[in-house]
Amino acid sequence: MTLTEHAPAPSTTTSPRFTPPGPLPPTSGIDMPETSGYRLKNKVLGPALTTDQLEHERLGKPTALAVFASDALSSTAYASEEILRAMVPVIGFLAFASFLVPITLALVTVLVILTFSYRQTIKAYPSAGGAYIVTKDNLGLLPAQVAGVALLTDYILTVAVSVSAGMAALYSAVPALFAYRVPLALGFIALIAWGNLRGVKESGRMFAVPTYAFIVSMFAMIIVGVTRGVMHGFSHVPLPVEHVGIGAKTVGIILVLKGFASGGAAMTGVEAISNGVPAFKKPEAKHARETLMVMAGCLGILFIGISFLAAKYHAVPSDKSTVISQVARHAFGGGPIAHGIFFFVQAATMLILVLAANTSFADFPRLASFHADDAFMPKQLTKRGHRLVFSNGIVALAIAASILVVVFKADVTHLIPLYAIGVFTSFTLSQAGMSVRHVKLKEPGWQLGLFVNGLGAVTTAVVTLVIGWMKFTHGAWFIIVLVPVMVALLVRLNRQYESEEVELAHDVNDAMGAPVRLRHSVLVLVSDLDRPTARAVQYARTLQADERRAVHAAADPVKAARLAEQWQELGMIRVPLDLVDCSDRRVARSVLDVVADELADERTEVTVLIPRREYVHWWHRLLHDRTSNELARAVGRLPHANVTFVPYHFGSTPVSAEERSAYHASKHH
């Protein structure tokens, strides 16, 4: 016999009580079927993503352009029109000849300044450079709340406005749908929300086609329009059939500012990329900057091109046909092919308007999660859901936008004045924040950065004031009131979170080392002598306790007497049954009395064991009251009283069919 000889295999028959040790089972060993709700979720949203897949849920540049640019680009569909709407009724055709293109150029100048400002921001904050982060870092938490709230309201408005505008395009084409515009708008919001709940990448794929269709068709329209104009000369579109107010008053600076403020809506969405830098593929900052330049270039060219053509064509905005549709119809000329192209352009416009909402769905949840991270919004907004997106933020945005759509009956005209002021407020704050940062840090080349961001801050501040002033009576007042109210609310929320946190963290080390209560009482709440009670009593007997008893609140004296008798017959002497007077039938109150008695010496920890039935199907639960939960809530309010549920699972005990039918027969004779 050598030392390397194997030990004899242990006999499994040596003792009936001995089972040889084995490895752990490959699965949990417990049959745990998924809930039907989770299975439905899997069907609707796709399989759950694991956390390490977060890295892969990033956007390449082309997809990112589709996701982030649709908001900014879609505004070209109505920005020129908004300028004309502000001016044509007052000064008539002078608006085309002298003002549309200059105002557009002024707005594009603002766009250029903004773009270069945001290049700085993306460079300085490659991880997450939204207005919120920049303002928080450089100006403090309170200004950041203002910037954040202003942006959040604008995101909600973006969804409401663009979906409503999309519906307007739709019912212009198919008038029969006018009556259904609100449910349709809600349906589109739900659809976009669903796409985003499935994950940012998939939503990008879903929305890439319309965005690119719009870009291509708009460029085609401008090229064809300008080429035809240069070759054949620009002709005017026929005046709309219906009456359109065309004024001939003198030009005032106010009027120019009004036109400028109305066109400011074109700028919304420029910030989207800087807010969404972390969603880009690595290196995020480089990709984001390049995408920003492409987007700004497209936006500028489209805006100038459409305004130029509109000015040359004298496209008068009317309720029946939008300026962009007039331009498109005129640019491509007559003929069936041109007609087909026209409808393609309209469809692309409609789709990009609806899908511009998607930009907000990409940004709102992220921004809300920043707020929540700083404890200025409910913590639930920081949670990533089933598909690694901030599901709660997406749902919140969808609900808020839906409310706006319902309240305003999907009417763009009344929504538009609320728009743009929020986004310019956040532009101003974030550019001011960047300026402060340049002065503070003095990184190489900071003078240039300060110049760019300072210029950006001043420009956007002026634009904010202009928009606020010009649109105040049209609805901007609502935003001007709402933002401070919301900020006050968030600050209050923050104070609550902070006070909770301070208390929770107060002297943790001392609390961990505090002397423990030396006595332990275990009380098992008993209503009947049944299997759940048996489980709970068995469990109670495994606990180290100085006092251990079953407690029955005798709401029904007859039942209590019978229970006591059964208990005595069982000889349950180790766990005596304590009958408690409950002549007022307030079971929770009687239980509280008993627990309080145990706690009276101030050196006892009480454990209250509550047997709880676990039902197989949800509707089985409806057949019973929730006494156990009520008891737990009542007892849990006492300090040093601890509640433990002891589950009894229906179906865990094999009961023969004969036994069931015998019981049934005994009950029914």
Next chain:
Amino acid sequence: MAREDGMESDAQPGQLLTAERVTAVADMPPIDSKIVPPGGILDLSRSIPIADVVWRRRAQVSGRVRSIRVRPWGDAVITLEAVVVDSTGGLAVAFLGRRSIPGLALGGPLTVEGMAGARAGKLLILNPAYDLRPIPR
């Protein structure tokens, strides 16, 4: 572990069950002293409030029976424990060697007289003289 060894003198005994947690006994219908049945072994009018009971002094208290349980003390001595409460507090009583006391009912009246000892840090009267007549007010 549970001390199952009967009466003991604890280092810090005599905690009363405080009054405000006790379900009010005022709910019991008041009984005219004239209709209290005669007899019995205790003069019910001599009871003191439970809050005034002092450890290691004799005391007579009256109240409502709030809870009853039967358990062995030590290995062999079956004991009936009850908690009697009045509007000022509560007090445990124990009847060694008994499983039941005829007439003793949950929520019913109980007057006890005996030496106030302690068990598990709480006042307890062991084997008191008791009277089950309604309590006069």
